[in-house]
Amino acid sequence: MLSIENLKEYGADVEEGLTRCYNNEEFYLKLVAMILDEPSFGALKKAIEDNDLTAAFEAAHGLKGVTANLALSPLRDPVIEITELLRSRTEMDYGPLMTRIDEAYKRLEELIRE
Amino acid sequence: MLKELNESARKRRILVVEDEAINRLMLGNIISKNYDVVYACNGQEALGILNEEKDTLSLILLDLLMPVMDGFTFMGEIRKDEQLKKIPVVVLTSEEDAEVDSIRLGAMDFIRKPYNNPEVILARVERIIELFEDRQLINRVEYDETGLLTRDFFIEYVQQMDSIDKEDRDLIAVNIGRFSLINEIYGRKQGDKILRITADALKDFLAEHQGLACHLDADQFFLYCRKLENTDDLLKIENDVSVNGEIPNTRLRFGILRDSSKETETEKRMNSAVFACNTLRNNFSKNIAFYDQKLHDDEIMADRLLGDMDRALAEREFKVYLQPKFDIRGDKPHIVAAEALARWKHGKLGMISPGQFIPLFEKNGLVRKLDYCIFEETARIIREWKEKYGCAIPVSVNISRVDLYDKSLKEKLLEIIARNGLEIKDINLEVTESVYMDDDDDIIKRIADLRDTGFDIEMDDFGAGFSSLNMLYSMPIDALKLDMKFARTIDTDRKQYYVVKCIVDFAGYLGVKTICEGVENKEQYEAMKQAGCDLVQGYYFSKPLPEEEFETYIKELKEGLC
Numbered sequence: 133m134l135s136i137e138n139l140k141e142y143g144a145d146v147e148e149g150l151t152r153c154y155n156n157e158e159f160y161l162k163l164v165a166m167i168l169d170e171p172s173f174g175a176l177k178k179a180i181e182d183n184d185l186t187a188a189f190e191a192a193h194g195l196k197g198v199t200a201n202l203a204l205s206p207l208r209d210p211v212i213e214i215t216e217l218l219r220s221r222t223e224m225d226y227g228p229l230m231t232r233i234d235e236a237y238k239r240l241e242e243l244i245r246e
Numbered sequence: 247m248l249k250e251l252n253e254s255a256r257k258r259r260i261l262v263v264e265d266e267a268i269n270r271l272m273l274g275n276i277i278s279k280n281y282d283v284v285y286a287c288n289g290q291e292a293l294g295i296l297n298e299e300k301d302t303l304s305l306i307l308l309d310l311l312m313p314v315m316d317g318f319t320f321m322g323e324i325r326k327d328e329q330l331k332k333i334p335v336v337v338l339t340s341e342e343d344a345e346v347d348s349i350r351l352g353a354m355d356f357i358r359k360p361y362n363n364p365e366v367i368l369a370r371v372e373r374i375i376e377l378f379e380d381r382q383l384i385n386r387v388e389y390d391e392t393g394l395l396t397r398d399f400f401i402e403y404v405q406q407m408d409s410i411d412k413e414d415r416d417l418i419a420v421n422i423g424r425f426s427l428i429n430e431i432y433g434r435k436q437g438d439k440i441l442r443i444t445a446d447a448l449k450d451f452l453a454e455h456q457g458l459a460c461h462l463d464a465d466q467f468f469l470y471c472r473k474l475e476n477t478d479d480l481l482k483i484e485n486d487v488s489v490n491g492e493i494p495n496t497r498l499r500f501g502i503l504r505d506s507s508k509e510t511e512t513e514k515r516m517n518s519a520v521f522a523c524n525t526l527r528n529n530f531s532k533n534i535a536f537y538d539q540k541l542h543d544d545e546i547m548a549d550r551l552l553g554d555m556d557r558a559l560a561e562r563e564f565k566v567y568l569q570p571k572f573d574i575r576g577d578k579p580h581i582v583a584a585e586a587l588a589r590w591k592h593g594k595l596g597m598i599s600p601g602q603f604i605p606l607f608e609k610n611g612l613v614r615k616l617d618y619c620i621f622e623e624t625a626r627i628i629r630e631w632k633e634k635y636g637c638a639i640p641v642s643v644n645i646s647r648v649d650l651y652d653k654s655l656k657e658k659l660l661e662i663i664a665r666n667g668l669e670i671k672d673i674n675l676e677v678t679e680s681v682y683m684d685d686d687d688d689i690i691k692r693i694a695d696l697r698d699t700g701f702d703i704e705m706d707d708f709g710a711g712f713s714s715l716n717m718l719y720s721m722p723i724d725a726l727k728l729d730m731k732f733a734r735t736i737d738t739d740r741k742q743y744y745v746v747k748c749i750v751d752f753a754g755y756l757g758v759k760t761i762c763e764g765v766e767n768k769e770q771y772e773a774m775k776q777a778g779c780d781l782v783q784g785y786y787f788s789k790p791l792p793e794e795e796f797e798t799y800i801k802e803l804k805e806g807l808c
Contacts, residue, residue, distance in 0.1 A: 152272055152361050159275060163268050172267065193311055198268045198341065200360035 134161050137205035139244050142206060149203035164202055165244050172198070173237055176214075180226050188226075207236040257282050258304035258375060259409065263292040263320065264338065265312040269359070273307065273338070277366040277371060287606065289315030290636065293323060296330055301511075302409040304375050306335045307357065310344050321351040334378040336371070354378065371515040391438075392461045400460035400688035401512045402517060404470050407458070415457065418469040418480070420448065421521035423497035423533075424488075425465035432493065438492045445500070451479065468516060473505065477534050484533070486592045499526045503537040548606050551598070555612055558590065559619055565589045566623045567790035568641065570799060571761060571783045574775045581799050584641045585676070585783060586624040587790045588616055601733040613646045620644070622662055624673060627793050629666040635804040642674035642704055647681050656696055670700035672726075678706045679713050683722050694722040704761065708749075715749065718756050725781075726753050730764025733784065736777070737769035747777040 136157055140146050146160075153160040163231040167173075172194035179188035199208035210232040217224065259282040264270040274283045281701045284299065286292035287313060296303070310317035317337065324330040337348040340359040348356070354374050357367055358772040391790030395403065407415075422428070422444060429437035441461070448459040448467060472478070477500070481680055484498040501523025506515050557565060567587045572579040580680040590598040607613040621643050663670060677693060682705065697703045702724040705717075710729040718726065728746065735742045748762045762774050765784030774782055 148360075151363060153275060154279075154364060156275075163272060166268050166271075172266070187373060194266055197359050198266050200340070201269055201272055203360070244678065 133246055134165055134244050136161070138246075139164065139204075142243055144241060145203035145205050146246075147203075149201075152201060152203075159201075164204070164240075167198065167202070167204075168241060168244055170195070170198055174232075176233075177230065180230055185218055185221045189215065189221070190220050204236075204240065207233065207240060210236065226227075251686040257410065259284060259299075259302050260307060261286060261295060261299075261303050262294060262307045263287075263289065263312070263317070264307075264309040269309070269338075273357075273361065273367075275647065276361065276367050276721075277307075279364075280368055280372070282692040287314075288312045289323070290318060290322030292320060296324065296333070300329055300333065301405055303333050304409070305371060305378075307332055307338055307371075308335050308353075309338045310341070310348070318347065318351060321348070321353065322577075325352055334374055336374055366693055367466065390461050392442050394445045394448065394459045394461040394467070395463050397460060400458055400470070401516075402513045405459050407470070414473045414505040415470055416473050417503040417515050417519045418471070419523040420467040420469060420483070421499050421514065423499055423525055428493060428496070431551070432543055435494070436491075440487065440493065440496065443490045444483075444487050446492075447483045448573075449481050450486065451483050455479070462516075466520070468519065470506070474502075477502070480534060496744040497533055499523050500534045501526070501537065502534065505616075506683045519544065547602075551603050551606060552610060554592065555607070555615065558592065559615060561593065563591050563593060564616060564619055564623075565591055565792065566620055566627060568627075568796040569783055569790040570788050570789050570796070571781045573780065574771070574782055575780060579771075579782070579787065581639065581803070582781065583639050583674070584640050584796070584799075585790075586620055586643045588620050589792075611648050614648045614652070617644060617646055617649050618658065620640060621659065621673070625666040625668055628672050630665075630799070631800045635800050637804055638672060638800065639803065640672055640674050640702070642676045642702075644676045644678075644706065647678075647684070647689070650681065650692050651679075655692065656699060659696075659701075660699070671702065674702040674704055676704045676706040676727065679708050680711055682717055683711060683713065686730055690721065694697060697722040697724070707794075715752055718753055718758055723758055725759040727761045727763055728779070730784075731763055733766070733770045733774065733782075736773040737767075743773055743777060746774070746779070750778045750780075 136146055136150075139161075149164075150157065150160050153163070162245065172191045175191035176188055176195060179185075179191055190205045192211060196208065196211045199211055210229055213228050214233065217226075217229075260277055261284045262277075263286045264273065265287050270285055274285060277283055279626045281304075281461040284295060284303070286295055291314075292306070293315070294306075305536065306319065308317045321335060322336070324333070329739055331352065333584055334354040334355055335352065336355045337344070337353045338357050338359055339345065339348070343357055354377075355370065357370065361367060384653075387396050390396050404417075406779055422440065425437065425440070443459060444465075444467060445459070448469060451469070451743045452471060455474070457469060457473040459470075461470040462468060480498075480500050484496070488494065488496040501519045501521065502800060503515055503519040503522065518537045521542055522535045525535045525538075525541065526533055563587075567589045568584040569587060570581045571583040571585065573582045586603065588600055589717075590600070590603055592598050604616075607616055611781055624641050624643050628638045628641060645655075652658070659673075660670075663673065675696060681689060681693075692705060695736060703722055704725040704727050705721070705723045706727045707729045709732060717723075726749070728749065731747050733744065737743075746762075753760050758781045760778075761783065762779045763783050765771050765774060765786045767786055770784075771782060771786050
């Protein structure tokens with residue numbers, strides 16, 4: 133079950149996230165769990181596969197905002213990285229970066245679904 | 247700021263426009279500590295909410311990158327609207343570059359993403375709202391010399407009160423009867439004193455009923471207060487003004503808009519209250535009136551009709567309907583003339599009753615244009631009869647009082663007659679009785695001149711006012727049209743019958759024909775015939791007909807007479 137301890141182990145900056153929620157743990161955990169309903173992760177993956185850098189930027193930007201507000205550092209950091217590359221529409225192999233994002237997302241997903 | 251506003255002004259409303267649900271809820275949770283929050287997922291949804299609730303919103307927190315309509319487009323849209331652009335916008339962004347563009351589009355400030363400490367966000371939001379409300383009020387004078395709110399402040403505070411709670415309130419327009427006379431008789435100083443006393447009385451009233459009072463200008467005041475259980479409380483205001491102002495019988499008028507709707511703009515509501523108040527202008531038996539939607543709709547309709555008149559003339563929406571006049575002197579009534587009546591087939595509103603537009607046009611002097619139009623159309627119809635059937639009957643056209651002020655009236659009518667190849671006897675002129683009673687020599691001379699030129703003059707509505715029989719020999723008249731009130735009871739009221747018979751006989755001695763209008767049944771017709779009336783017109787014989795239908799009579803005439 134998703135808990136503050138689990139998120140700490142995951143590497144999230146829980147203090148920061150909780151501050152934004154007036155230290156209401158229940159509310160914070162509810163928001164973290166909602167990330168599975170966020171369409172931006174799926175949209176980013178698909179846009180990268182289609183090599184649609186504009187759509188990929190928009191999705192990455194959205195995901196960045198959410199992960200940064202929730203202070204989910206392991207996911208947030210590679211997402212910030214890819215957002216900046218996509219902002220300038222850099223033509224490159226996004227595979228390795230997407231793998232990092234994918235792994236961080238899946239770890240989080242497991243925590244939520246546990 | 248007013249005490250009452252301060253007491254309950256805590257919960258202002260903020261619209262959060264953000265497409266990411268997590269961010270939306272997080273921000274909403276932060277600000278809901280001190281504010282009511284409304285949410286939208288994108289610019290378009292936000293515009294929809296603004297249109298419904300713009301009066302109740304104090305701030306918009308706006309994300310920039312959103313599907314459907316982004317934040318930049320949204321700001322561009324609200325800048326186009328005078329009302330919407332008054333609501334301050336704070337942009338939610340993680341991009342420094344976007345800040346410059348946002349400022350250009352009118353954003354007041356930024357909240358950085360990821361969000362700061364909630365207390366910092368709250369403080370920022372509070373500061374922006376305060377700043378903005380202060381800015382709105384700066385450079386304006388809050389109270390005038392009577393000590394009441396000025397117009398702009400009143401409107402502002404009414405809106406703020408409405409955004410705070412949904413309590414039903416009355417908006418009351420107050421003005422002082424005969425105020426200009428008070429100024430004139432007792433002097434300006436006394437007039438100003440009455441204004442101050444009225445303001446004080448309104449303040450005393452508010453001490454009990456809570457709300458706002460405004461002095462708009464001259465003797466126009468407004469109250470915005472809790473719904474009144476008993477309007478007698480307003481009479482106490484009047485009594486205070488009368489006693490303290492030392493002018494006996496000073497009257498106040500009160501126009502009340504009940505349960506003043508929060509949906510409507512404040513200025514519109516003020517107009518409605520004034521509208522109610524104005525209905526009391528010539529009423530000396532009461533001084534409180536409630537706003538009546540129907541009355542107001544009538545006023546709006548009148549405005550619309552006046553505005554539409556020129557277009558309707560250009561697009562030929564005014565139609566001539568013809569009502570036949572029958573000669574009843576012989577064994578069998580037969581058609582000898584007709585009256586042209588104006589009908590308006592409005593492009594959007596359909597058929598409009600002449601009772602609705604003719605008095606309106608008469609009041610505004612526009613009836614002149616209509617009269618010429620009807621005269622012109624009538625001339626065309628008669629010309630077409632002559633061309634088609636080789637015969638016609640005289641048609642009478644109404645001439646209004648304003649037409650008779652026109653020195654070139656005769657020339658204009660003769661020009662139309664000549665242009666259509668008609669003779670003067672083809673068109674008769676009907677002039678209403680009240681014109682003769684004005685005692686205006688110039689007007690009577692002009693009627694006499696038209697008669698001398700060859701027009702048959704019919705005095706319309708004879709008996710509707712206070713006409714006198716001696717007018718029949720002192721005025722230029724060829725025929726007398728008895729007002730329809732005579733026909734209404736001639737068959738049942740013997741006295742009325744003798745009145746008609748007397749008029750008919752007297753007119754007969756002077757060689758003036760009598761025409762009776764409004765004959766609706768056989769009994770009325772027979773009584774008129776017995777009284778010796780020459781011609782009749784009315785539903786018993788025929789209602790007014792469009793020209794195509796009326797043409798049947800001309801065809802029959804041709805077969806019988808021509």
